[in-house]
Amino acid sequence: MSVGRSDHTTEVLILGAGPAGLVLGNILQAAGITTVILERGGRAHIEQRARAGFLAPGSVAVLSAHGLDAGLRARGRTHETCEFRSTTDRFELSYGQLGRREVHTVYPQQQLVTDLVAEYLRRGGELRCDTTAEQILDHRGDRPRVRARTTDGGELHFTASYLAGCDGARGLARATITTPRSTCEYGITWLALLAEAPPTSDTVIYGVHPDGFAGQMPRSPGITRYYLQCASNEEPNQWSEQRIWESLAARLGAERYGALREGPIIERGLVRLRSEILDPIQQGRLFLVGDAASSISPSAAKGANLAILGAQTLARALTAALRSADDSALQRYSDDCVPRIRRAHEFSHWMIGLLHPPTGPNPGFERELQRARLHSLAGSRTHQDFFAENYVGI
Ligand SMILES: Cc1cc2nc3c(=O)[nH]c(=O)nc-3n(C[C@H](O)[C@H](O)[C@H](O)COP(=O)(O)OP(=O)(O)OC[C@H]3O[C@@H](n4cnc5c(N)ncnc54)[C@H](O)[C@@H]3O)c2cc1C
Known part of the structure; x- marks a missing residue:
């Protein structure tokens, strides 16, 4: 039985309640910008989905700057040593004593998502779980729209000033945007x-x-x-x-x-x-963040970290556009993010070569x-x- 159609408007419509969408929604809500997040999964599902765990100091700094770090400060653990083993050798690298002497914080992604959902709702955000975005319309125009469907058959139509595609590597936003992309299988x-x-x-x-x-x-x-x-x-x-x-x-x-x-x-x-880099990661009023903007293999634990940093970059740009009528940062959003994404890919690619048996034409x-x-x-x-x-x- 259909439960009918309803129409809604908001300033920023966010597709996906993973780390990217929730960090973005939290920062925008704190800036007084109205947001709605559409999430295909149920709340229990997203709060239990175990994926990433290693947060870089840059990500922790973003969460801390926006009041989103209480859980990870209370329950996260610092981590600063990794070990390599081969059939002939073994060595440890205490990376907290090397390079810039920085460490990871281990905090399971499902716990971070749980914290971010609670805080987003506390800030007055509207999270619509069990709601799948099915079509993005007019994202190159001034009033982009999204048609979505709830699991009980309701049809929702949203009109927004801006759309944020935070719906992951296989989401609707990446499929909609028609910008060039480079892939490695x-x-x-x-x-x-x-x-x-x-x-x-x-x-x-x-x-x-x-x-x-x-x-x-x-x-x-x-x-x-x-x-x-x-x-x-x-x-x-x-x-x-x-x-x-x-x-x-x-x-x-x-x-x-x-x-x-x-x-x-x-x-x-x-x-x-599998890795994929899109450039640019914006088109008209549609902006991609996190896995939607680039698929990166988990070999170097970069995905959730890119999602958090990208969310902060986009939140600042959207705030300037919506509250100060200054869209220069929004125009630059992709140029600000893609070099960081490329560097993460380069390192991740290097790690893959280091860790796996060769697959090229000259394996020996x-x-x-x-x-x-x-x-x-x-x-x-x-x-x-x-x-x-x-x-x-x-
Ligand atoms: C096994 C594993 C281990 C990992 N370990 C690490 C690690 O240690 N460190 C690290 O940094 N990264 C790691 N990653 C990667 C990390 O989990 C992702 O990069 C991160 O989840 C990306 O966040 P996101 O918000 O961009 O996307 P997601 O977390 O994928 O969130 C996207 C959301 O959009 C929703 N969605 C999709 N389509 C629609 C639609 N049409 N309508 C509405 N909602 C939709 C999805 O249900 C999902 O909740 C790991 C990944 C895996 C699989």
């Missing part, structure tokens, strides 16, 4: 796992192994994220828990460096490594280069400083 797939188990050590561990990459990322004292490179045609359920723990142990050198702390696998999914030779890169990272202070600056910086 790596042909690499990860099995992404959450284990109800403490990490083996409180460091990120990158395992470089001929069978494929394996990684350990601490999330909380009792929950650890693991990654296992797998064949692209495999299904997550083809991996029994025994096979998962045996593969992790083999690729992370548990026999030499200490047994893993096992526990039930509570979540599993596939991540296909490429393996030798990979060994040289690891050797240099283990021994060269200049290389380590460069790594630290890019690993934590954004």
Whole structure:
């Protein structure tokens, strides 16, 4: 049964309630700008979806500057060491002592989203969950519109001064904008796992192994994220828990460096490594932020951080346009963001080459280069400083 059609207006209509949309909505609401966020998922779904965990200092500074950091200050943990393991070697990099001496804050994305939703509602924002944006109309004109549908069949029509596409890599905003884009398909797939188990050590561990990459990322004292490179045609359920723990142990050198702390696998999914850069990330009155603006593989933990920084850049530009009739920052929005996005991609691409068995036409030779890169990272202070600056910086 249809529940009919309704029409709405707002100053800024935001598609998607991930980190990008919620940070943007919070900053705009605090500036007195009316916003509506449309979110396809239910509130419980977005508040439980485990994804990112590592926040760079630049992201923490944005959250702090806008009064969005109470949860991460109370429950986040600093993290400053990562470890590389190969079949022949192992070394740690205390990146908090290298480069600019900056550290990560580990705060699970679902907790951050929960905090941001609560604060957005407290600031008077309108969050419409279970509502999918289906069509963007007239985004090149002065009064862009969006048609959306609720899960109970209602049809909503929104007119706004500006649209913010924060609806992720496969969202409507990216599909609507017709700007040039460059893509890299790596042909690499990860099995992404959450284990109800403490990490083996409180460091990120990158395992470089001929069978494929394996990684350990601490999330909380009792929950650890693991990654296992797998064949692209495999299904997550083809991996029994025994096979998962045996593969992790083999690729992370548990026999030499200490047994893993096992526990039930509570979540599993596939991540296909793929990158895409759009330039520009704006068209008319439609502006893309976060994963909608660029898909980046999780290899260097940049996605949520780009989302938070992009949201702040767009919020400032929209505030100037709406409150001071100055749209110069809005015109520059893409030019301000894309160089940062490119740098994050460059580092992420380098990490992918460092961590995975070669897939190019000369695998033997490429393996030798990979060994040289690891050797240099283990021994060269200049290389380590460069790594630290890019690993934590954004
Ligand atoms: C396993 C994994 C681990 C990761 N680890 C890290 C990490 O450690 N550090 C890091 O920085 N990044 C990490 N990332 C990446 C990070 O999670 C993303 O970059 C981040 O979620 C991007 O935020 P966003 O707000 O742009 O998009 P999203 O979080 O994807 O939010 C987009 C929202 O839009 C909604 N939506 C989509 N289409 C519509 C529509 N048509 N109408 C209405 N709503 C819609 C979606 O439901 C979603 O809630 C990881 C990703 C994965 C998958």
